[in-house]
Amino acid sequence: MAEAVPGKKYRIIKIDGGCRLNSRLCAMGFMPGEVFNVSGASMGGPLCIMVKGAKFAIGRGMAEKIQIREA
DSSP states (O other): OTTOOTTOEEEEEEEOSOHHHHHHHHHTTOOTTOEEEEEEEOTTSOEEEEETTEEEEEOHHHHTTEEEEEO
């Protein structure tokens, strides 16, 4: 997800994290198959994500563990 471009829609394919990370992301609505869009991204900083009508900031380290494709 770290390579996601603001303004585009993406689908979550897989989350490559441990149980704790998966639980945290699931609680926020990030699950395989879910569609989201990136509303903002700063160079090297967090990504602003909209999923299920809620806005979240995801750090680059966490974003690198989420595999996506364009929706």
